Amino acid sequence: MFDWWRRWQREKILETPFPDAWRRIIAENVGYTRYLDAAEMKYLEELVQVFVEEKTFVGCGGLEVDDEVRVTIAANACVLLLGLNHDLYRGVQSILVYPSTVVPPEREIGVFDTGGRVVGPQPAIVGQAHLRGPVILVWDAVEHGSRHPTLGHNVVYHEFAHKLDMLDDEIDGTPPLRGGDEYDRWSRVCGEVYFELQRRVRAGQKTFLDPYGATSEAEFFAVATEFFFEKPVQLHREHPDLYDVLKAYYRQDPLERLQR
Secondary structure, three states: OHHHHHHHHHHHHHOOOOOHHHHHHHHHHOHHHHHOOHHHHHHHHHHHHHHHHHOEEEEOOOOOOOHHHHHHHHHHHHHOOOOOOHHHHOOOOEEEEEOOOEOOOOOOOOOOOOOOOOOOOOOOEOEEEOOOOOEEEEHHHHHHHHHOOOOOOOHHHHHHHHHHHHHHOOOOOOOOOOOHHHHHHHHHHHHHHHHHHHHHHHOOOOOOOOHHHHOOHHHHHHHHHHHHHHOHHHHHHHOHHHHHHHHHHHOOOHHHHHHO
C-alpha cells in the first residue's frame, strides 16, 4: 500500500512540466550533464523533480536555500541514480547546507568514555553523511565541484555514495549488490586497489586516487565514485578492474559517454 501511494504521489509530481528556470540552473551549474544524451537528461529531470519535492533542504550558517541550491544538489545526487533504483535515497530525509567550510562543534566526553580519548577541535568539513541521519553539504564546495566535472572532487557524489553504502545499515564501502558472485568480485577488486592505495600513502608515494580514499573502506568507495564519474578515462587506464565493478554497480559507463 505504501509503495502504491508513493508511486501515485510521484506521478502527480511529474504531471507538472519541468521548470525552464531549473533547466537553466542545471545547464549553468551542473557541468556533468553535457555528457548525457537526451533520454538520460529527461530521466535526470524527472529524478530531480521528485528529489526536490521529497527532501527537506535546511539552510544553515545564514545560507538562504533557493531553487539554485536545491536543484544543483539534486541534479548531482541524481546522476548516481541514472542506472539505479529510484528509491535508493529513501534514507535521506534532510540535507543541511552551509555557505562555506564548517567546523563541527567539539564533542563532549560521554558517560561511557573510559579515558585515554583525546577530545579536541574537530577538523573542518565540506560534507558529511550520517547513518540514518542527514547529509551535510557546504554550498561553495558543491558549486565549485559541480561546475568543474573533471576535477575528481564532487562533494555531492561523495556524500551520496556514502548514503548508498549505508543502505544495508553498514558503513563498510560495499553497497548492497546483486548476488554472491558480485560480492566476491567487489571484495577482490576493491580490496586489491584499496590496500595498494594504503601502501603507497604510507610510503609517501604519489597516487592516482585521492589519498583520502586510504582512510577507510567507506571513504575508498566514495572517492572511487568521484573518480568513476569525473575521471573515467584515467580510472579505466589505471585501475580497469575497479572501473568495471563500478560500471556494473552503477549500471552506467561514463567512459562511453565521454567518447560519445
